Amino acid sequence: MLLEQYKHAIEASNIVSKTDVYGIITFVNEEFCNISGYTQEELIGANHNIVRHPDVPEENFVKLWDVICRKKTYTNTVKNLAKDGSTFYVNTTITPILDENDEIVEYIAIRYDVTSQMELKFKLEAKEKELEDLNKKLEEKVILKTKEIEDLNIVFHQARLASMGQMIANIAHQWRQPLTSLNLALFNIKKEAKKGNIDIVEAMYNNTKNTIKNMSETLENFTDFFKPNKIKTKFSVKNSINESISLLGKTILDEHISIKTNIEDAKLTGVSNELTQVFINLIQNSKDAFISNKISNRIILLTIKQDNNILIIDFKDNAGGITTDIIESIFEPYFTTKHQYQGTGLGLFMSKMICEQSFDGNISVNSQDNTTVFRIELPIKE
Numbered sequence: 371m372l373l374e375q376y377k378h379a380i381e382a383s384n385i386v387s388k389t390d391v392y393g394i395i396t397f398v399n400e401e402f403c404n405i406s407g408y409t410q411e412e413l414i415g416a417n418h419n420i421v422r423h424p425d426v427p428e429e430n431f432v433k434l435w436d437v438i439c440r441k442k443t444y445t446n447t448v449k450n451l452a453k454d455g456s457t458f459y460v461n462t463t464i465t466p467i468l469d470e471n472d473e474i475v476e477y478i479a480i481r482y483d484v485t486s487q488m489e490l491k492f493k494l495e496a497k498e499k500e501l502e503d504l505n506k507k508l509e510e511k512v513i514l515k516t517k518e519i520e521d522l523n524i525v526f527h528q529a530r531l532a533s534m535g536q537m538i539a540n541i542a543h544q545w546r547q548p549l550t551s552l553n554l555a556l557f558n559i560k561k562e563a564k565k566g567n568i569d570i571v572e573a574m575y576n577n578t579k580n581t582i583k584n585m586s587e588t589l590e591n592f593t594d595f596f597k598p599n600k601i602k603t604k605f606s607v608k609n610s611i612n613e614s615i616s617l618l619g620k621t622i623l624d625e626h627i628s629i630k631t632n633i634e635d636a637k638l639t640g641v642s643n644e645l646t647q648v649f650i651n652l653i654q655n656s657k658d659a660f661i662s663n664k665i666s667n668r669i670i671l672l673t674i675k676q677d678n679n680i681l682i683i684d685f686k687d688n689a690g691g692i693t694t695d696i697i698e699s700i701f702e703p704y705f706t707t708k709h710q711y712q713g714t715g716l717g718l719f720m721s722k723m724i725c726e727q728s729f730d731g732n733i734s735v736n737s738q739d740n741t742t743v744f745r746i747e748l749p750i751k752e
């Protein structure tokens with residue numbers, strides 16, 4: 371009676387089947403029929419492998435039979451195939467039933483449905499995989515971005531070296547003439563000294579001292595400019611422009627370039643030298659274009675005005691213009707139309723970086739006929 375109650379309890383709450391020693395089904399409960407989709411008639415007498423799923427490898431069954439033939443209980447989560455082709459998962463326990471001689475007479479299998487848990491588990495695994503892939507992609511992105519930053523650092527470094535090179539060329543240019551006059555002065559001093567004209571020697575000596583002082587000032591100006599000074603200050607745009615014009619003073623003079631300005635001064639906050647560098651780049655480019663295009667009347671017009679909180683700087687030259695086929699490329703690093711030793715193609719790239727990154731502004735270009743206008747727009751922050 372008690373046994374009957376147990377049996378009833380188990381059958382009511384589980385999926386139960388029994389097979390003979392050969393695996394032929396001898397009993398199924400209603401739950402088994404429900405989940406497998408077969409009727410009791412179809413199941414009784416059939417081999418238990420009727421619900422076997424083709425995905426399950428052969429060795430699983432070898433193992434199962436090995437365990438139960440040794441009169442042990444086998445427990446596993448099994449993937450099964452229902453009549454309609456759908457898959458269900460059951461947590462299965464197969465127990466051999468022994469007679470009084472300890473011989474196996476039949477097997478009883480008790481299962482419960484774990485399909486929804488398994489599906490959840492698969493979904494979770496899929497999500498985990500997705501996450502892993504996402505992580506991988508992110509890692510790749512970080513590596514790529516790091517590489518980009520490294521490349522940019524190299525470009526900045528090269529740009530700095532290039533502008534230092536240009537500055538050294540400028541110093542050399544500015545020194546050439548005083549060096550010649552010093553040479554001459556020394557020769558004359560020696561001559562007058564031999565003659566014993568102490569007064570003349572004295573006068574010449576004072577003269578040369580002045581020349582040397584000028585040379586030293588030139589050097590100091592350039593050195594100041596290249597000090598790695600990154601301190602942000604409030605500075606006058608007009609001063610920054612004058613600084614660039616003064617550093618290139620001799621070149622501007624020798625190349626007969628006339629710089630006209632119409633400046634409504636304003637104060638900007640940032641590294642003043644960086645803006646000076648932008649003007650130097652623009653002036654140098656105009657100078658190069660004036661020379662290569664053999665322009666005789668060389669004019670640069672610099673206009674600065676304020677529009678609301680934006681400072682608009684127009685840098686205009688009549689140096690021949692920029693053709694439409696290259697104008698899109700001129701801000702790209704390493705783009706140059708100049709000879710290898712004259713251009714690095716970094717001037718405008720650097721200028722753009724300074725306008726955008728350091729001053730939150732922008733630089734654009736417009737060229738018509740033989741004139742070019744570079745427009746720099748910088749926000750004035752209080």
Ligand SMILES: Nc1ncnc2c1ncn2[C@@H]1O[C@H](COP(=O)(O)OP(=O)(O)O)[C@@H](O)[C@H]1O
Pocket residue numbers: 651655656659687689690691692700701705706707708712713714715716717718719742
């Ligand atoms: N004012 C200008 N007039 C004509 N062409 C210009 C001017 N400014 C720039 N360019 C063109 O843009 C190119 C890129 O300039 P830049 O970045 O300063 O590099 P680089 O001066 O080393 O060539 C120059 O090679 C030149 O062809």
Ligand SMILES: [Mg+2]
Pocket residue numbers: 651654655715716717718
């Ligand atoms: Mg340049």
